[in-house]
Amino acid sequence: MTPLLTVSNLSRDFTKSLDMVAKLLNRLGQNYREEVVHAVDDVSFSVFKGEIVGVVGESGCGKSTLGRMVAGILRPTNGQVSFDVTQAKNTDIPNALRTQMIFQDPFSSLNPRKRVIDIITEAPIHHKLIAPSEKRAFATEMLQRVGLDPDTLQRYPHQFSGGQRQRVGIARALAVSPEFLVCDESIAALDVSIQAQIINLFVDLKDKFDLTYLFISHDISVIEHISDRVIVMYLGRIVETAPIETFIKQPNHPYTQALLAGVPRLEVGKRQYEPISGEIPSPLSPPTGCHFHPRCKFATARCKAEKPALREIAPAHFSACHLNDEA
Amino acid sequence: MDPILQIKDLQTHFFTKAGVLKAVDGVSLEIGAGEIVGLVGESGSGKSITGFSIMGLVDAPGRIVGGQILFKGQDLAKLSPAEMQAYRGNRIAMIFQDPMMTLNPVLRIETQMVETILSHDGSVSKIDARARARDALGLVGISSPDERLRAYPHQFSGGMRQRVSIAIAMLNRPDLIIADEPTTALDVTIQGQVIHEMQRLCQETKTALLWITHDLAVVAGIAERICVMYAGRVVEQGPNANVIAAPMHPYTTGLLGSVPGQNRRGQPLQQIEGMVPSLMNLPTGCAFQNRCNLVSDICSSTNPDATSTKDGRLVRCHNIAAGDSA
Numbered sequence: 084m085t086p087l088l089t090v091s092n093l094s095r096d097f098t099k100s101l102d103m104v105a106k107l108l109n110r111l112g113q114n115y116r117e118e119v120v121h122a123v124d125d126v127s128f129s130v131f132k133g134e135i136v137g138v139v140g141e142s143g144c145g146k147s148t149l150g151r152m153v154a155g156i157l158r159p160t161n162g163q164v165s166f167d168v169t170q171a172k173n174t175d176i177p178n179a180l181r182t183q184m185i186f187q188d189p190f191s192s193l194n195p196r197k198r199v200i201d202i203i204t205e206a207p208i209h210h211k212l213i214a215p216s217e218k219r220a221f222a223t224e225m226l227q228r229v230g231l232d233p234d235t236l237q238r239y240p241h242q243f244s245g246g247q248r249q250r251v252g253i254a255r256a257l258a259v260s261p262e263f264l265v266c267d268e269s270i271a272a273l274d275v276s277i278q279a280q281i282i283n284l285f286v287d288l289k290d291k292f293d294l295t296y297l298f299i300s301h302d303i304s305v306i307e308h309i310s311d312r313v314i315v316m317y318l319g320r321i322v323e324t325a326p327i328e329t330f331i332k333q334p335n336h337p338y339t340q341a342l343l344a345g346v347p348r349l350e351v352g353k354r355q356y357e358p359i360s361g362e363i364p365s366p367l368s369p370p371t372g373c374h375f376h377p378r379c380k381f382a383t384a385r386c387k388a389e390k391p392a393l394r395e396i397a398p399a400h401f402s403a404c405h406l407n408d409e410a
Numbered sequence: 411m412d413p414i415l416q417i418k419d420l421q422t423h424f425f426t427k428a429g430v431l432k433a434v435d436g437v438s439l440e441i442g443a444g445e446i447v448g449l450v451g452e453s454g455s456g457k458s459i460t461g462f463s464i465m466g467l468v469d470a471p472g473r474i475v476g477g478q479i480l481f482k483g484q485d486l487a488k489l490s491p492a493e494m495q496a497y498r499g500n501r502i503a504m505i506f507q508d509p510m511m512t513l514n515p516v517l518r519i520e521t522q523m524v525e526t527i528l529s530h531d532g533s534v535s536k537i538d539a540r541a542r543a544r545d546a547l548g549l550v551g552i553s554s555p556d557e558r559l560r561a562y563p564h565q566f567s568g569g570m571r572q573r574v575s576i577a578i579a580m581l582n583r584p585d586l587i588i589a590d591e592p593t594t595a596l597d598v599t600i601q602g603q604v605i606h607e608m609q610r611l612c613q614e615t616k617t618a619l620l621w622i623t624h625d626l627a628v629v630a631g632i633a634e635r636i637c638v639m640y641a642g643r644v645v646e647q648g649p650n651a652n653v654i655a656a657p658m659h660p661y662t663t664g665l666l667g668s669v670p671g672q673n674r675r676g677q678p679l680q681q682i683e684g685m686v687p688s689l690m691n692l693p694t695g696c697a698f699q700n701r702c703n704l705v706s707d708i709c710s711s712t713n714p715d716a717t718s719t720k721d722g723r724l725v726r727c728h729n730i731a732a733g734d735s736a
Binding site for chain 1: 452453551567568569570597598599600601602603605606607609624625626627628630631632633634650651654655664665666667668669670671672673674675678679680681682685686
């Protein structure tokens with residue numbers, strides 16, 4: 084089976100260029116360098132049709148940058164994202180529309196000065212997927228798909244609650260009949276009971292419209308609930324990818340294990356928390372070798388010196404850890 | 411043993427032009443020494459305002475209009491602002507969600523910590539106060555506290571800043587700490603570290619802790635007792651294990667059912683239909699009636715009183731009869 088989406092050797096750097104003072108001082112013999120952050124560092128993976136692939140990681144691990152590159156709204160420094168058009172159900176749609184993104188903050192991702200009907204129909208009209216005369220009927224159908232009352236067509240975003248606004252964002256993404264949705268922390272800003280409604284909506288839509296998801300979240304409980312496969316990122320690199328059962332039961336990388344141990348769980352009940360040592364290092368000066376070695380209790384001299392490669396340790400289970408070589 | 415804090419029928423209302431907003435409407439709870447109580451609710455349930463009311467931090471147009479906040483027998487609601495000042499930051503401390511907002515960005519950590527000590531006890535010398543500040547930083551797991559004392563808040567990471575606010579809260583060895591979403595802005599591994607420190611400090615110093623959060627999974631891991639708030643009222647409170655394992659109020663049941671996790675893979679999450687009603691025009695009767703699946707006629711006419719159950723819970727629901735157990 085060929086994957087629907089293939090990401091190969093994708094990297095993205097952000098460079099802070101030198102300011103005037105630094106440039107002047109450099110002429111006078113100082114040595115100021117440009118600061119470079121490797122937000123995403125040589126990442127490769129693939130997503131199959133109908134899959135929900137979860138991306139987890141803590142702040143600064145590059146998961147949002149990765150999502151933006153996959154959605155095509157940020158250009159990679161290196162590498163590429165390729166979409167297998169032969170598997171697409173709709174051949175007459177521009178390729179750029181096949182991947183859509185749903186953002187975290189439903190307050191800032193909708194234009195406050197546009198009515199819902201215009202927010203939803205802007206893209207399909209622009210790309211001539213629908214005629215302007217069909218606008219009303221089309222928007223009504225989209226709103227019904229995401230469980231909103233079509234009477235709200237003429238409203239502005241501020242007249243909705245957070246959960247409803249997120250539904251509008253989803254309707255906007257669905258309006259161009261995409262095949263692939265990138266959800267970047269799409270439920271993080273919502274209350275627990277509303278969050279459940281939106282998660283259920285994502286699952287329903289997937290079944291109804293044959294969607295494939297890249298689901299980015301820092302919330303491991305959400306990822307465990309929704310994903311088929313999980314990608315764990317740490318400081319710009321993938322440290323482990325595994326099918327969900329393996330991820331839950333036999334996490335391989337020490338970082339994944341630490342992450343899972345720290346998740347508060349209802350099932351576990353009252354317990355004594357055991358902290359992982361250390362902080363997330365600054366992405367400006369990541370540790371050498373394996374990025375996780377300063378916090379890892381198994382770290383050896385090799386971990387400091389050499390970057391571990393992402394290797395297949397079991398079918399479909401990849402991990403980037405030197406410990407796997409010894410076993 | 412007497413509880414450290416005993417809230418009886420607290421009512422905090424906001425008098426706005428559009429009408430009276432009953433943010434907290436009859437909340438009762440108590441916390442003993444060294445005990446952790448979780449106060450859980452969604453946005454607008456009044457959980458934060460309950461915390462602010464205890465601290466005397468409710469601003470106009472809000473006002474405490476009824477009930478008692480007994481702190482070691484003293485009613486805080488009756489104290490003058492000056493008298494309250496003597497308690498705040500001294501006997502009772504608060505930790506907020508965003509440490510960047512609560513630390514003064516233009517003062518060194520040292521200045522802020524020493525000030526906290528000296529403003530409550532003028533007899534301490536500056537040198538002693540500094541030593542105490544350094545010890546407090548060490549206590550919350552900040553390495554090289556001597557150097558860190560000289561730093562400004564922006565030089566700390568989010569997790570470190572939250573540790574500094576915990577250290578400041580602990581400085582005067584308070585009897586009660588109110589923590590309002592203290593780990594919500596933090597990453598999972600850092601959240602684990604902060605929870606670990608708080609648990610340890612409570613056990614070692616016998617400080618009572620009111621942990622306010624929307625995250626049921628966090629309080630399920632640390633609290634002895636859990637209070638669930640909805641629309642300004644505590645709808646269910648009781649021992650942690652009982653509430654989590656066998657919730658009795660339909661709202662608690664719904665809330666627990668909507669938490670995603672590995673055990674619910676492949677099944678849809680239980681939804682609570684609809685939204686939290688506006689506090690401006692709550693329906694007569696039970697505030698949860700329009701979202702409840704056990705609703706009956708009495709729910710729309712009478713607001714349920716708290717009923718105590720066999721296993722030591724208080725539940726506000728007409729479906730629960732006195733002496734019931736789950």
